[in-house]
Amino acid sequence: MDGLPSAPLEKRHLHSCVDDNDCDYMRTFNEQQVMNVKAMWATWIVIAGIVFFLALWNVHQKSNRKACKKAAVVETESQIEDEKSSGIRRAISGIQSTGRRWLYPQSIFGIFPRVTRLQGATVIFVTIYSILFSFIGIAYGEWVNPTTPPGRRIGFLEFVGDRTGCLAFAFVPLVFTLSARDNIFSLITGISYQHLNFLHKWIGRFIFILTWVHTILWSIELGIMYQPQPYKYVSTWNKRYWKWGVGACALLTFLFLHSFRTVQRWTGYEFFRKSHEFIAVLFLGACWGHWPEMREWLIAGIAIVFFDRFVRYGRIFFIHMNWVSSEIGAFGFHPHSATLRRYEDSDGIVNLHLTINNTTVPYTAGQHFFLTFPSLSSFESHPFTTANAPSLSKPITKATPFNQEYIIRVLSGQTHRLAKLAPEVDTEYTIPVVLCGPYGNPATDLLDQSAEGKNFLFVSGGTGVSFTLPLMRTLLESEKSNKGRCINFVWAIRRIDNYAWFADEIKALLNSFPGRFKVRVFVTRDGNSSTSEVGSSSASSSGDDEKKVVVATEKKVFEEVNLKAGDASAHGVPKEVEVIYLGGRHPDMAKDIVGPFREQCIGNGIRVLGSGPPQMGEVLRKSVAAINVGGVNAGLYWDSREY
Numbered sequence: 001m002d003g004l005p006s007a008p009l010e011k012r013h014l015h016s017c018v019d020d021n022d023c024d025y026m027r028t029f030n031e032q033q034v035m036n037v038k039a040m041w042a043t044w045i046v047i048a049g050i051v052f053f054l055a056l057w058n059v060h061q062k063s064n065r066k067a068c069k070k071a072a073v074v075e076t077e078s079q080i081e082d083e084k085s086s087g088i089r090r091a092i093s094g095i096q097s098t099g100r101r102w103l104y105p106q107s108i109f110g111i112f113p114r115v116t117r118l119q120g121a122t123v124i125f126v127t128i129y130s131i132l133f134s135f136i137g138i139a140y141g142e143w144v145n146p147t148t149p150p151g152r153r154i155g156f157l158e159f160v161g162d163r164t165g166c167l168a169f170a171f172v173p174l175v176f177t178l179s180a181r182d183n184i185f186s187l188i189t190g191i192s193y194q195h196l197n198f199l200h201k202w203i204g205r206f207i208f209i210l211t212w213v214h215t216i217l218w219s220i221e222l223g224i225m226y227q228p229q230p231y232k233y234v235s236t237w238n239k240r241y242w243k244w245g246v247g248a249c250a251l252l253t254f255l256f257l258h259s260f261r262t263v264q265r266w267t268g269y270e271f272f273r274k275s276h277e278f279i280a281v282l283f284l285g286a287c288w289g290h291w292p293e294m295r296e297w298l299i300a301g302i303a304i305v306f307f308d309r310f311v312r313y314g315r316i317f318f319i320h321m322n323w324v325s326s327e328i329g330a331f332g333f334h335p336h337s338a339t340l341r342r343y344e345d346s347d348g349i350v351n352l353h354l355t356i357n358n359t360t361v362p363y364t365a366g367q368h369f370f371l372t373f374p375s376l377s378s379f380e381s382h383p384f385t386t387a388n389a390p391s392l393s394k395p396i397t398k399a400t401p402f403n404q405e406y407i408i409r410v411l412s413g414q415t416h417r418l419a420k421l422a423p424e425v426d427t428e429y430t431i432p433v434v435l436c437g438p439y440g441n442p443a444t445d446l447l448d449q450s451a452e453g454k455n456f457l458f459v460s461g462g463t464g465v466s467f468t469l470p471l472m473r474t475l476l477e478s479e480k481s482n483k484g485r486c487i488n489f490v491w492a493i494r495r496i497d498n499y500a501w502f503a504d505e506i507k508a509l510l511n512s513f514p515g516r517f518k519v520r521v522f523v524t525r526d527g528n529s530s531t532s533e534v535g536s537s538s539a540s541s542s543g544d545d546e547k548k549v550v551v552a553t554e555k556k557v558f559e560e561v562n563l564k565a566g567d568a569s570a571h572g573v574p575k576e577v578e579v580i581y582l583g584g585r586h587p588d589m590a591k592d593i594v595g596p597f598r599e600q601c602i603g604n605g606i607r608v609l610g611s612g613p614p615q616m617g618e619v620l621r622k623s624v625a626a627i628n629v630g631g632v633n634a635g636l637y638w639d640s641r642e643y
């Protein structure tokens, strides 16, 4: 090691030269190794910096909320005027509003239609970081291997190859953290785990790309540049690091390919989930075999997996363990007893209403639990959002248990098997349920009383209502009057039959909080429709010739029928609820929902909360972005149910 850089902490990453001939190469190699390790730690300093910034933002938001609560603000018209005159607040609000106008819509130049611009910007940031990380400070020299002339060592191939491998290792703890339900980032930043899933996918893709770049560069070096060939390449296949490296690459390729929705659909989601977790742990083992010097990054990954599982099973244990016998049950671990009811609409679409009795775990509106149905499988759990929440004045305790409600859309996996347990409509079936949670942002975070939260629009489609309805109840309960704000509740359902899911709850809210909110129900499939021929003409110019192109299209035109409550009353719809039948189309988010709401708003602060099918989220994002003009500051929280 004489003459080589001294770096006591990184000694195990360094190689020494055996004779004077290759000392120059080895010195460079060792310098590069030291730099690689430093760059890996620098990556984590960057990550820690971002998390720290988000944590500060989280604390700031929380203290803001507390201050607003203390002042018990329901702002009056004059206060709104005061706010308008506050220059700093207006400037901040203006920046927020502009940011939202640009960041809310999905898709970037029509590419990645499901990706928001904020998510897109994050991916671009990671891409730029990875490129800089891979190429900065590399020794781009060439060395002749004197022992086996004319063999060559190419700095670009070896050192970029090593650097990309190192970044892949540095990303390992990150990708595992972003996949965990109980993870430190969510705890610190307040960002719920499901919103980190997008980044988990992309960091996984970066690991895949970096690993393959590492593999290809080293394959060229060992298979072409080193001499004599093919002896050198063949002997490489007998080396431990090569065998484990090939194994790690194969496992990673499986994880990558299996993460695409189309492949998930072929194999089924549950198989994807279980195999993904299992193969990911095998991948960590293969990486250890490949390069044990990097073990700390893998140990971190393994620790995150086990911590997540430990907390998960701990939660389940404490939720279901009865420490003393009571009317809820005897001492010991017991699943909760639940009742299951089946709803079937005129299209034969099945939804289930699940009531879990006597739960004692506290949660707030908008949160979700992972439910396991032991009668079907003890090893499968699915996330569902609670469709009701405890009253603010009567929190859940051991002494005051609560019946949780869920509305479940039946798909083709576990929910399909669950529906088989409730074959008849209008019949209640009793089943055991094990729950784990709560997860997701607490309602108090979403219903803050700050400037942007003055007017509330709740928008949901189908079972997404389980997110919005309890949130609205919490909002209404949290203050005595609506002075200074407007609240609209919009629910899009396929058939008017679906209204029955929450008919009782909506009625109860209307009775408890009369005149304080407006309910609009859009029924997309029911209603009159007629068919007619429509001709349209359009003009187009090409060069000097102006051509008129007449396009005749056959369009199905649906007649929009607005029926007042009288017609829907047979389905339990009270007269206060406006029902709009669309006869075969989705509501126009901007014209039918966001626009009319904007006109009723008091002041410029708007908060939109929604959940439902992904396409609905996409148009809602666009519509909310579009109203962020002329001083309007409209925030949106979309509770994504997509993984």
Ligand SMILES: Cc1cc2nc3c(=O)[nH]c(=O)nc-3n(C[C@H](O)[C@H](O)[C@H](O)COP(=O)(O)OP(=O)(O)OC[C@H]3O[C@@H](n4cnc5c(N)ncnc54)[C@H](O)[C@@H]3O)c2cc1C
Pocket: 194, 268, 269, 270, 273, 368, 381, 382, 383, 384, 385, 386, 406, 407, 408, 409, 410, 411, 412, 413, 414, 415, 416, 463, 466, 640, 641, 642, 643
């Ligand atoms: C935070 C959150 C809250 C949700 N709340 C509700 C709700 O209140 N009501 C409701 O009907 N649905 C809700 N869902 C969706 C629900 O979890 C899935 O529809 C359900 O798990 C499908 O089960 P399956 O085996 O029948 O699905 P399959 O037919 O096997 O798969 C259909 C799709 O469901 C999704 N899915 C399946 N299993 C899971 C899983 N374990 N975790 C996440 N997604 C999965 C996948 O996207 C898959 O492509 C929620 C999802 C999330 C992420």
